[in-house]
Amino acid sequence: MTKPNNPPLEALLAAVSGCTACRDLPHGPRPILRVHGQARLLIIGQAPGLRVHETKIPWNDRSGARLRHWLGLAAEVFYGPQVAIIPMGLCYPGSGPRGDLPPRRQCAPLWFAPLRAQLPAIELTILVGLHAARYHLACHTPLTTLVRGTKDPRYVVLPHPSGRNNAWFARHPWFDTDCVPAVRQRIARILG
Numbered sequence: 001m002t003k004p005n006n007p008p009l010e011a012l013l014a015a016v017s018g019c020t021a022c023r024d025l026p027h028g029p030r031p032i033l034r035v036h037g038q039a040r041l042l043i044i045g046q047a048p049g050l051r052v053h054e055t056k057i058p059w060n061d062r063s064g065a066r067l068r069h070w071l072g073l074a075a076e077v078f079y080g081p082q083v084a085i086i087p088m089g090l091c092y093p094g095s096g097p098r099g100d101l102p103p104r105r106q107c108a109p110l111w112f113a114p115l116r117a118q119l120p121a122i123e124l125t126i127l128v129g130l131h132a133a134r135y136h137l138a139c140h141t142p143l144t145t146l147v148r149g150t151k152d153p154r155y156v157v158l159p160h161p162s163g164r165n166n167a168w169f170a171r172h173p174w175f176d177t178d179c180v181p182a183v184r185q186r187i188a189r190i191l192g
């Protein structure tokens with residue numbers, strides 16, 4: 001992680017990295033996030049998967065490659081100082097019979113607000129998946145409707161890029177033809 005450039009951020013990241021609020025996590029607490037004080041794009045996903053947990057690199061898997069493709073971001077930009085990455089659950093929640101478990105509910109209420117306060121330059125927040133959309137938009141609107149557009153221009157909602165959603169992508173071809181180019185264009189304008 002890039003070294004924090006001010007003491008409050010450094011202290012906060014140290015507190016996050018020492019968090020043990022979920023002592024029963026099957027692989028133990030290991031918060032994985034990227035926060036740079038000058039970031040202009042914020043990505044809020046679900047929770048780290050096993051590979052991300054093991055490597056400590058957010059979105060370091062097939063879903064991440066697909067997300068970077070959608071956003072039109074090379075890895076060096078995605079992991080650079082202009083992009084902050086804060087999942088709904090900062091630690092790998094483990095897996096169940098239907099794949100990875102949902103993010104731990106206590107995590108976002110505990111850490112999101114203080115982390116977001118360290119990001120004064122964010123121009124656009126990408127909410128990836130239903131957990132992030134429901135929490136941050138405080139609504140129960142179906143995900144497909146939110147992906148078509150939100151009422152709040154500060155947010156873009158994307159489906160989770162997991163291969164488990166391939167059937168959704170096949171049923172909604174407008175996502176690739178309309179939404180992806182639009183979000184790429186917005187991000188290119190913001191990040192230059």
Ligand code: SF4
Nearest residue numbers: 019021022029091107
């Ligand atoms: S998931 Fe969040 S609240 Fe739970 S231990 Fe990890 S950082 Fe703490």
